[in-house]
Amino acid sequence: MIATQKNSQLDRFRWIPLSKSIPQADTGEEVIQGLAGNPKTLPCRYFYDDLGSQLFEQICDTPEYYPTRTEQGILERYAPEIVKLTGNCELIELGSGSSRKTRVLLEAYGQLEQPLYYFPIDVSEGILRSTALDLLNQYPTLRVCGLAGTYEQALAELPSSELENRMLIFLGSTLGNLDQSERDRFLTQIQHALKPGEFFLLGVDLQKSVDLLEAAYNDSQEVTAAFNLNILQHLNQQFQGNFDLTQFQHLAFYNPVEDRIEMHLQSLINQIVKLDALNYQVALQVGETIRTELSHKFHLPILELELEHHALHPLQIWTDARSHFGVLLCQRQCTSLDCP
């Protein structure tokens, strides 16, 4: 009995290997570039090794980190409306993590009693596999096709759809972790990955009081601090580094000029750190910081213009009662290139 159940789960699970044309080995070039820059930075994707992904899940449950539960509340309330507006479609989620919010969508699309296809994409293969198994258990008719990779790799590699329509899902305000030029490149990729008429569901964190924002990134249990420091541990493991985590402290503050929270790691001493696998070393002065993350907080009217500029028309926008968070359902428009 257990063996049959396991087989049927495996029948409904597919794994897409990335094509060989896309380099998969991490050369660490961006790490060197970031640490050699002024200010020093690190790409925030290095947060998400298996431990980092688990810590992020814990952040989402801290009392101070409002975005996850606020977005979840919006989805719970409006998922039936989303389903009504899109009809059945393949759900492709970028940065799926534990897919906790997507379960709300899967429930709502399940009501259509039509084939359910879910395509999660995440850099952490561990969390992707365990979540897929969990979902297959929970939804007996669901088919899951997983892809472990970065958004860029995944968007360039999306296989053709099993259903007529697709919806790309990008929740949790991860869009806010991209700087302006990365965001521009990302939205262009979304535009190119979708056919006219297909959908893009986007969750974004909105402007609010600085106190609330700063509390969310300085939780009292210090889970965010552990998450931030873990980026150094990840680099130690991946590139044979010798970052001493006790010689750095977590900093997170709002930058009003750029409308964003910034997370940094501040060096507590003068130190030289080596990354042997990259044949690289970096000197840090006491008090100097490495910026590890940007988390942009959006103004809806400006974001709407940005989306329209990428042929992504917001059909409907939902927020919570306090307008702390927004969920936008966009539809890919024809441009002169696709519909001459």
Ligand code: AVI
């Ligand atoms: C994933 N991302 C949207 C989170 C954020 O709020 O920018 C990452 C995070 N960093 C610290 N806390 C949460």
